[in-house]
Amino acid sequence: MKARVTVMLKDGVLDPQGEAVRLALTGLGFDGVRGVRQGKVIEVDLATEDRAAAEAEISRMCETLLANTVIESWQVELP
Structure with a gap:
């Protein structure tokens, strides 16, 4: 069985990579990107x-390796 795990920073945690992407998109003329x-x-x-x-x-994999549970959350998709 294949599982897809999406790991994201929790709300309120600063995302410098996301901000860099937002600034790059704005610089390329995509002015409607708010975040x-x-x-x-x-x-x-x-x-x-x-x-x-x-x-x-x-879940055990996420808690021990795949996600930093202090600052990240995860979502699992199974078929």
């Missing part, structure tokens, strides 16, 4: 087909 938040997408191919087991395993 940009940058994150990462991680695809994990799991050996299990059990949805509950996959969700539990991915």
